[in-house]
C-alpha cells in the first residue's frame with residue numbers, strides 16, 4: 001500500500017511519500033523538502049525524526065513492546081543466553097547449535113589482551129572513571145589489531161572483528177575495575193562461558209578463585225540481554241553518526257561508550273542507586289524527593305524515571321523488577337534500597353505530575369539493585385550497560401554499511417549576527 005501526504009507552505013503544495021514499516025509505523029519522506037520548498041524540518045532532540053530503516057529492533061513505546069529481530073524481549077529474557085542474543089542481533093537469526101558453537105569459540109579465542117596493552121592500564125590514575133578507561137582502551141585495542149581498521153561489513157573480517165570486540169570488552173572492563181581497586185589482573189579463562197569468565201576476571205583473588213555461581217551468571221546474562229539493543233537511542237545514533245564517516249568499528253563504538261556515559265542515558269543506573277542511597281541516608285520521607293522532582297525551580301529529577309519512547313511502561317523494567325526479587329531470594333539477601341525503590345514507584349503511579357507526563361520506571365530503575373546484588377561496584381554500572389549494548393552497536397554499524405548510508409550531516413537554522421565588517425583591535 002502506498003500513501004501520499006501533502007505539505008502546504010503559503011500558496012505552494014508539495015507531495016511527500018509515506019513509508020510504512022513492518023509493524024505499521026509510518027514516516028514522511030522529506031528527502032527533497034529543502035530542494036523543493038527551501039525549508040528544512042526542525043526537530044531538536046529528534047523526537048519525530050527517523051534516521052534509518054532498520055530490521056534489528058522494534059519498540060512500540062505506547063504499548064510497551066520491545067522485539068529483537070521480531071522476538072519479544074520477555075521470551076528472550078526467560079529463555080536465551082546473552083551470547084545467543086549477540087548472534088541474533090548481529091546476524092539476524094537465532095543461531096543453530098553449530099553456528100552458536102562457532103561463535104562461542106570465536107569469543108573464547110579473542111578474550112586475551114595483547115601483552116603490550118597491559119601496561120597502558122597503569123597509565124591511568126586509580127580514580128579514573130571506568131567509562132573513560134573503556135572508551136580509551138577500545139580505541140587502543142584497534143592499534144594492536146590494524147586489520148580491524150579496514151573491515152567493512154562483509155565476510156570473515158567482520159566476523160573476526162565483531163568477536164574480538166565482544167570478547168575483549170569484558171577483559172578491558174574487568175581490568176579497569178581491578179586497576180581502580182589496586183588489585184592484580186586476572187587473566188581470562190577460555191574454558192568459562194561469557195558471563196562466568198567476566199565474573200572470574202572481576203572477582204577471582206590470588207587466594208580464592210571465583211567459584212562459578214549459576215544464579216549470579218544467569219542474572220548477569222539477563223542484565224546484558226535487556227540492554228543488548230534499543231533502536232536509535234543517543235549512543236546508538238552516535239555510533240551510526242561516527243560510522244557514517246566510514247570510521248572503523250572500534251572508534252565508532254568507543255564514541256558510543258562516551259555517549260552512553262551521561263546520567264540521562266546509561267549513567268542513569270548508577271545515578272539511581274546513588275539517589276536511593278541519598279534518600280536512605282537522609283532519613284527524609286520519599287515524599288520529600290517526589291516534591292523536589294516536581295519543583296520546577298531547580299532541575300532535580302527522579303533518576304530511572306521517564307523515557308523518550310516508552311509512554312506507558314518499559315517492559316525491561318517490569319522484567320528486572322521481578323528478577324531482582326527472585327535473585328535476592330535465591331542469594332538469601334535483602335536490600336533496603338529495593339523497599340525505597342518500590343515506595344517511589346508506587347507513589348509516582350498515583351501522582352498526577354508523573355501520570356500526566358507519562359513518567360514510569362525505565363530500565364535503569366531496577367538494574368542497579370540487580371548489579372548490587374551480584375556485587376558489581378557502583379562506578380562499573382554504566383560499563384556493564386556498555387558491555388550489554390555491544391551487540392546492538394555492532395549490528396547497527398553493520399546495517400549502516402550494508403545499506404551504504406550517506407554521511408550523517410544535519411542542517412541548522414542560523415540565528416546569529418548578520419554579516420558585519422571586522423573591527424581592528426585598536427578600534428574596539
Ligand code: ACO
Pocket residue numbers: 045233263264265266268293294300301302303304305306307308309357359362363364
Ligand atoms: N523526574 C522528574 N521530571 C521528569 C523526569 C524525571 N525523571 N523526566 C522527565 N521529567 C519531566 C520534565 O521536567 C518535563 O516536564 P515539563 O513538561 O513540565 O517541562 C517532562 O517530564 C518531559 O521531559 P523531557 O526532558 O522533555 O523528556 P525527554 O524525552 O527529553 O527525556 C529522559 C527523557 C532523558 C529519559 C528524561 O525522562 C530523564 O531525564 N529521566 C531521568 C534520567 C534517566 O532515567 N535516564 C535513563 C533513560 S533510559 C536509557 O537511556 C537507557
